[in-house]
Amino acid sequence: MTVQATPASAACPGCIAAPAEPVRPIPEDVQIALSLPGIHCSACISTVERELNAHPGVEDARVNLTLKRAMVKAAPDTRAVDLIPVLERAGFEAHELDPGALSATQSDKAGRDLLMRLAVAGFASMNVMLLSVSVWSGATDATRDMFHWISAAIALPAIAFSAQPFFTNAWSALRVRRLNMDVPIVLAILLALVTSIWETALSGEHAYFDAALTLTFFLLAGRYLDYRTRAAARSAAEELTALEVPRAIRLVDGTEEEVAVVNLNLGDLVLVRPGGRMPVDGEIVSGQSELDRSLLTGETLPVFAEVGLNVSAGEVNLTGPLTIRATAVGEDTSLHRMADLVAIAESGRSRYTSLADKAAKLYAPGVHILSALSFVGWYIYSGDIRTALNIAAAVLIITCPCALGLAVPAVTTAASGRLFRNGMLIKHATALERLAEVDTVVFDKTGTLTSGAPELTDLGDHSRGDLQVALALAEASSHPLSQALAKAAREAGIKPATLRDVLEVPGYGTEGLFQDQRVRLGRAAWVDGEDDEQTTAWLAIGSRPPLRFAFTDSLRAGATEAVAAFRAAGKDVILISGDTQGAVRALAGKLGIEDWIAQALPQDKAAKVQELSDQGRHVLMVGDGLNDTAALAAAHVSISPASALDAARVASDIVLLGNDLSPIAEACNTAVMATRRIRENFRIATVYNVIAVPLAVAGLATPLIAALAMSTSSITVSLNALRLR
Amino acid sequence: MEVLAYLIPISLLLGGVGLVAFIYTVRSNQYEDPEGDARRILSDEWDDKPKP
Numbered sequence: 114m115t116v117q118a119t120p121a122s123a124a125c126p127g128c129i130a131a132p133a134e135p136v137r138p139i140p141e142d143v144q145i146a147l148s149l150p151g152i153h154c155s156a157c158i159s160t161v162e163r164e165l166n167a168h169p170g171v172e173d174a175r176v177n178l179t180l181k182r183a184m185v186k187a188a189p190d191t192r193a194v195d196l197i198p199v200l201e202r203a204g205f206e207a208h209e210l211d212p213g214a215l216s217a218t219q220s221d222k223a224g225r226d227l228l229m230r231l232a233v234a235g236f237a238s239m240n241v242m243l244l245s246v247s248v249w250s251g252a253t254d255a256t257r258d259m260f261h262w263i264s265a266a267i268a269l270p271a272i273a274f275s276a277q278p279f280f281t282n283a284w285s286a287l288r289v290r291r292l293n294m295d296v297p298i299v300l301a302i303l304l305a306l307v308t309s310i311w312e313t314a315l316s317g318e319h320a321y322f323d324a325a326l327t328l329t330f331f332l333l334a335g336r337y338l339d340y341r342t343r344a345a346a347r348s349a350a351e352e353l354t355a356l357e358v359p360r361a362i363r364l365v366d367g368t369e370e371e372v373a374v375v376n377l378n379l380g381d382l383v384l385v386r387p388g389g390r391m392p393v394d395g396e397i398v399s400g401q402s403e404l405d406r407s408l409l410t411g412e413t414l415p416v417f418a419e420v421g422l423n424v425s426a427g428e429v430n431l432t433g434p435l436t437i438r439a440t441a442v443g444e445d446t447s448l449h450r451m452a453d454l455v456a457i458a459e460s461g462r463s464r465y466t467s468l469a470d471k472a473a474k475l476y477a478p479g480v481h482i483l484s485a486l487s488f489v490g491w492y493i494y495s496g497d498i499r500t501a502l503n504i505a506a507a508v509l510i511i512t513c514p515c516a517l518g519l520a521v522p523a524v525t526t527a528a529s530g531r532l533f534r535n536g537m538l539i540k541h542a543t544a545l546e547r548l549a550e551v552d553t554v555v556f557d558k559t560g561t562l563t564s565g566a567p568e569l570t571d572l573g574d575h576s577r578g579d580l581q582v583a584l585a586l587a588e589a590s591s592h593p594l595s596q597a598l599a600k601a602a603r604e605a606g607i608k609p610a611t612l613r614d615v616l617e618v619p620g621y622g623t624e625g626l627f628q629d630q631r632v633r634l635g636r637a638a639w640v641d642g643e644d645d646e647q648t649t650a651w652l653a654i655g656s657r658p659p660l661r662f663a664f665t666d667s668l669r670a671g672a673t674e675a676v677a678a679f680r681a682a683g684k685d686v687i688l689i690s691g692d693t694q695g696a697v698r699a700l701a702g703k704l705g706i707e708d709w710i711a712q713a714l715p716q717d718k719a720a721k722v723q724e725l726s727d728q729g730r731h732v733l734m735v736g737d738g739l740n741d742t743a744a745l746a747a748a749h750v751s752i753s754p755a756s757a758l759d760a761a762r763v764a765s766d767i768v769l770l771g772n773d774l775s776p777i778a779e780a781c782n783t784a785v786m787a788t789r790r791i792r793e794n795f796r797i798a799t800v801y802n803v804i805a806v807p808l809a810v811a812g813l814a815t816p817l818i819a820a821l822a823m824s825t826s827s828i829t830v831s832l833n834a835l836r837l838r
Numbered sequence: 839m840e841v842l843a844y845l846i847p848i849s850l851l852l853g854g855v856g857l858v859a860f861i862y863t864v865r866s867n868q869y870e871d872p873e874g875d876a877r878r879i880l881s882d883e884w885d886d887k888p889k890p
């Protein structure tokens with residue numbers, strides 16, 4: 114990544130010394146980002162870098178193993194499409210990433226800022242602690258005063274710099290007359306500094322400079338952990354978005370040009386090749402094909418597409434090239450209208466108060482009252498404002514929310530790390546807590562419980578000769594059903610028959626000549642088969658009645674285990690799909706799900722989830738399609754697979770990175786454990802307070818006791834969190 | 839106790855050097871790829887001379 118930070122230094126030094134030539138506009142080098150999910154060792158790094166650097170046009174390639182990415186600086190006409198085959202030949206899976214969508218992770222200013230403040234607080238607290246230890250071990254008189262003054266000289270600027278995040282947070286809460294965790298923190302820090310300076314000026318015995326700094330240090334550590342966890346999730350989520358490079362092919366006067374999807378206008382002609390996704394809503398003006406609508410509606414059956422049909426953004430073109438005229442672009446597309454449904458359903462989530470907030474609500478007023486009471490009490494008792502203020506400060510410092518500030522982030526960091534290793538990405542801060550409460554699980558069918566790839570079910574019902582013809586025809590097409598048929602036949606050891614004049618008719622199927630008879634493999638209407646509820650392809654050989662090949666959507670790996678694990682844990686499992694009755698019933702039977710709903714519209718899904726929530730249940734929604742987004746947002750907590758549409762991933766709290774579904778059940782257990790650890794941590798912090806607070810109120814607390822209480826409680830809390838890993 | 843006059847500035851200076859070094863490493867992006875850097879040390883490329 115150094116490449117980006119110093120683009121100028123990479124140029125040849127000789128150029129600077131060269132005499133001034135007439136300045137030509139030099140075309141700028143391009144930055145190409147590649148995702149390399151398969152790299153894992155030092156050999157991978159050097160192979161990838163060697164292969165990329167050997168490619169003409171590449172100036173510099175650098176692999177980042179942590180992010181599993183390669184950043185390439187290359188001559189202006191180099192394209193990622195040229196680099197990907199190079200890496201694939203070397204045995205590495207590579208995908209292009211949209212550098213625009215990645216930009217936020219690269220300039221990670223906020224994280225660096227926090228780290229810098231943490232470093233300053235750490236440096237200052239160690240130095241001040243050294244001086245404080247000398248005071249505690251017996252420095253007196255002038256030496257003690259000098260040590261206190263040096264401590265003050267270090268502590269004041271250090272706190273002014275490193276505690277800024279707390280100052281700003283506390284101020285923004287106070288301005289709207291609310292209390293948050295930062296208000297007692299800031300009050301403790303400021304009061305500690307003021308009383309310590311006062312004490313030092315009067316040659317007093319107790320100064321709390323070290324406590325103020327350690328407090329800042331531990332709290333910043335908590336903030337940083339919290340930030341890191343979320344930044345890691347954000348960068349992985351960004352990478353998923355960046356994988357879909359938003360480009361489209363626009364036809365202008367018959368010539369193709371590649372443009373960004375945002376630059377498409379109403380009325381533009383857009384060419385969508387087979388396998389491509391519709392970038393905009395539109396109407397087909399030429400071409401014939403089939404469309405996969407499963408991400409939008411949950412239907413597994415491909416839809417026949419011909420001139421005049423309206424298509425929506427997000428549908429996938431299967432067989433033939435289509436030209437569409439854009440009727441809605443950008444914000445107006447049906448994809449974006451679905452997002453409005455999400456906005457309405459969002460309220461379910463905002464009702465949740467995190468454990469940390471609940472603790473802060475109890476804690477902040479309690480601490481202030483306690484501290485104020487001890488101030489008033491001591492003032493009345495001794496009549497000395499200095500003693501009273503000292504004790505009030507000691508109470509605030511000892512009850513410091515140090516352990517509370519670390520209690521939640523330390524646990525969520527450990528738990529998120531563990532789930533990330535299992536292939537799950539926690540996007541939302543309170544997702545783990547909500548996941549722990551789940552008692553009902555709602556699954557979507559297509560693309561979630563099933564992989565969305567068809568599988569041939571009745572291979573054994575056909576004769577070898579028929580299968581040979583079918584295989585030969587199927588291999589001529591890239592249609593998913595053809596490919597599934599070809600795969601199944603190949604695996605059964607069938608050899609393709611020899612055909613002549615094989616031709617794919619987009620939208621219908623493939624045909625050819627077999628021993629001078631016309632043979633066809635394709636959709637029912639084209640081959641004179643009967644259309645039924647199931648996914649089928651038909652084979653016609655000459656004038657014989659057509660043969661039926663039935664397909665089913667193959668189960669996603671781990672689906673059976675996940676459903677079984679949820680049922681074993683006593684959770685209700687419900688299946689809601691937009692697909693037909695037959696398909697949903699078959700799958701529900703296979704997985705042993707008793708409660709299922711078929712042909713559900715997006716609104717129905719959301720309404721069902723809402724209804725369950727109103728019954729007081731905590732629903733976990735697992736879905737991938739656009740038709741699930743509203744339900745995902747309405748649910749108490751939601752999970753979507755990485756293959757889901759961007760909109761669905763945005764609406765969900767957790768993203769499943771791998772293909773396997775089984776980590777979901779495991780994640781619920783981890784979440785329950787994490788919540789238990791958080792509660793334990795709160796209890797530990799409370800125990801420390803129960804012991805130390807009476808000492809402070811009684812005026813017996815010394816800076817040494819404060820430092821001990823603070824450090825031990827913070828360290829115990831962190832160690833307790835680490836048990837989760 | 840005159841020794842303090844040397845020791846305290848020295849301890850502050852040494853700590854400061856550490857702090858400045860840390861700030862330098864953060865600013866020059868040395869924590870961008872901790873895992874990759876840990877592996878790169880095992881590669882024998884550029885062992886005889888540094889990468890130009």
